[in-house]
Amino acid sequence: MSAAVEPPRAFTAEDYASRMARVVDQAVEVGLDGVVVAPGPDLVWLTGYQPTAITERLTMLVLAPGATPTLLVPVLERPDAEAAVGAPALTVRDWTDGTDPYAAAFEILRTEGQYGMSDATWAAHLLGLQRVLPGSVFRALGECLPMLRAVKGPDELERLVAAGAAADATYEAIVGLPFAGRLETEVAADLARLLREHGHEQVDFTVVGSGPNGANPHHEAGDRRIEPGDAVVLDFGGLMYGYGSDTTRTVSVGEPTQEVRDVHDIVRHAQQAAFEAVRPGVSCQEIDRVARAVITEAGYGEQFIHRTGHGIGVTTHEPPYLVEGEQQALRPGMCFSIEPGIYLGGRFGVRIEDIVVVTEDGGRRLNNTDHRLHLVG
Structure with missing residues (x-):
């Protein structure tokens, strides 16, 4: 590394909490009841958490007005999620292999909500959520909040x-x-x-x-x-x-x-x-x-x-x-x-x-x- 480059200040839990709060405000402005974020760049930017395991297991962050941000993860990945920098601003919940992860998701989403969903979401997970929440509507974040990460601090x-x-x-x-x-x-x-x-x-x-x-x-x-x-x-x-x-x-x-x-x-x-x-x-x-x-x-x-x-x-x-x-x-x-x-x-x-x-x-x-x-x- 070039000797002239000094490492920047590390992001803190407060930084991530501020980002999550800002996204909730933006979601409300465009008429959403919340935002669902799958593993990918949006999740890293909002929480500092990047799952290391294969993502066929449902992992999702739910941001909604008036609620504590909630991260739903497979139970075997819970320790990594709780170690993420942004974890102090989160409620971490888990589900166990052999159970229905979408039933766990049902408990933290509105049955007739309007949600923005990160573009990196697997189609299988979107279909699973639609199955348990047929009255809810899921829209691509790239469509409803395209400038989510555009303005840099x-x-x-x-x-x-x-x-x-x-x-x-x-x-x-x-x-x-x-x-x-x-x-x-x-x-x-x-x-x-x-x-x-x-x-x-x-x-x-x-x-x-x-x-x-x-x-x-x-x-x-x-x-x-x-x-x-x-x-x-x-x-x-x-x-x-x-x-x-x-x-x-x-x-x-x-x-x-x-x-x-x-x-x-x-x-x-x-x-x-x-x-x-x-x-x-x-x-x-x-x-x-x-x-x-x-x-x-x-x-x-x-x-x-x-x-x-x-x-x-x-x-x-x-x-x-x-x-x-x-x-x-x-x-x-x-x-x-x-x-x-x-x-x-x-x-x-x-x-x-x-x-x-x-x-x-x-x-x-x-x-x-x-x-x-x-x-x-």
Whole structure:
């Protein structure tokens, strides 16, 4: 780990209690009687609890107005649940193998309630709850509370800043290593190693798209040997202190063609224009429109084939999404990627991505490495 990175303050039971209370308030605002949270990123964010066992056994957190948050777990997992940081703010209840877990859930849910349910819930568990509570309605949290985790607090921002700095250090190190003559998988392995050396506990992806493979935005590093003259898309990230990094730069192996230079400049200008458009009150779709307008005006609109960005937090992809049709207004504390790209099938691709946080009067980049086309060996 970089010596300059100090571990952040650990989240406390009070932090988790505050999050749970805030979610209850948000649920009431949209007409819900409560929220049901299955194992996954929402449960980790709300309680600090991440079951280690296979999740075919029903585990769920129930948050409802006027009630103590209740976590229902299999009896064999109760000790782990009670050891979670957020456990002091919870009532932990259990059920035993051989009994009906949905009957246990019935006791803590309203028989005719309106509930938001986390998107990570297994279909089998949703069907089981519907069986014992036929009068209740369950709605996807991604639909009714899409911005549940979108606005980050200061302690969360501290983690995202650290993750972004570690990703920057990884990029600065990777461009000093050889590219020409090596396999994409070898460069990807270096990226993963460097992310861990700079403090990441988890590596989620290491895209190395060389030459024609760069025209696939989510290309998985393969056995193509990188050649002089290739444009190479490097997109990498993971979790540090439980929060995500995600950055993309496009490099050239030796001297690029003029076309690669021109396309790279267009993407760089689109990324900058979108960043400059960030401020509270602007809609998510407007950031997408700004980036897309630059690329379309340059004649490459049909080659920009994905949304401009996605949120980031305890996962590397989460709301808000910067895409046409998303009218959610930006708010201070929201964090997301800005990553326009141009993809020329069979030839090459270019993408530039930073994580950006909305401030009181604009935006702040959490990635600060050079956007200019870097030449590597």
